[in-house]
Amino acid sequence: MRIMKSTFLSAVILAAFAGNGLGADYTKGVIKKIDAKGKKITIVHEELKSLDMPAMTMVFFTADEAMLDAVGEGDAIEFAADRIEGKLTVTEIKAQPE
Ligand SMILES: [Cu+2]
Numbered sequence: 001m002r003i004m005k006s007t008f009l010s011a012v013i014l015a016a017f018a019g020n021g022l023g024a025d026y027t028k029g030v031i032k033k034i035d036a037k038g039k040k041i042t043i044v045h046e047e048l049k050s051l052d053m054p055a056m057t058m059v060f061f062t063a064d065e066a067m068l069d070a071v072g073e074g075d076a077i078e079f080a081a082d083r084i085e086g087k088l089t090v091t092e093i094k095a096q097p098e
Contacts, residue, residue, distance in 0.1 A: 026078035027079060027081070028045070029043040031072065031077060036068050040061055042059050045058070063089050076096040078093075078097075
């Protein structure tokens with residue numbers, strides 16, 4: 001019984017890590033423009049593998065306008081994007097590590 005329990009826990013922990021790994025599919029980019037009112041952000045991004053997109057400059061919608069408060073134009077970032085209701089949307093932004 002004890003073995004079964006620890007196996008179950010390991011599976012839960014592994015699943016949690018795997019989930020994080022998938023969610024944290026970050027792409028590097030530089031913020032060109034922020035449109036806080038329109039909840040839009042223009043990013044010069046590197047190849048975006050999760051969306052099968054080459055490097056380019058483009059406008060994304062943002063899932064949460066609060067994430068735009070934490071960044072500024074010219075910032076080097078890493079971000080995660082997804083297609084939400086047909087719109088290319090930034091779901092996560094973090095500063096690029098030094
Ligand atoms: Cu693009």
